[in-house]
Amino acid sequence: MLSSCAFNIINTKFSCYPGAIFKNVVEFYIPNNSMKHILFTHPFLWDDRLETLSFENKKVAWLLAVPISEEELNYANCNGLDALEELFDEKQIDIFDLNRESII
Template sequence: MKNFVFLSPFLWDDPFEAMELDDKKVAWLLAVPISDAELQYALDRGVPELESILEANSIDMFDLNRSSVL
C-alpha cells in the first residue's frame, strides 16, 4: 500500500469531535493506506463510496500488506 486516504475516524464508537481553538478548527482524521485500485476507485466514484467499501470489508488498516478490496 503506497497511497493514503484521509477519513473521519470510524474505528471508535464515539466520534471524535472537531476541536475549536481561538483562530482555527481542528478536525481529527485517519490516514488509511489504500491500494492503487482503491485510489482509482476513489478518484472515479468518490471517497465516500470507497469508505463504504472499506468499512463493509472490515479492512485491517494497520496491515500495509493487506489485499485490496477491489
C-alpha cells in the first residue's frame, strides 16, 4: 500500500504532507473492507523524536500512514482533520488494524 502511494507521488507529482489522503489505496488491496483510504499524519506515536529535515530547497518530514473509512474521510472533509484525529484519540482506535470498523 505504501509503495502504491509512493508510485502515485512519483508518477503524478501528488504531494504527501500531514493531512494528505490517498483515496482507495486500501480498497485496491482489500476490496469490500471498511477501511478504504490512507491518511498521512504527524507521527504522534514517537512524540517529538522524529524531526523534520531541512535541505537547501526542500523539507522532509516523517509521516504516519493511517487507514480510514469513507465515512471518516467525509467527516474530515466536513469537520477538518483535527476533529477526525481528536475522534480517533477519543475512541482509541487501533491505527494498525486494516480491518477495524469505522468510528463514524
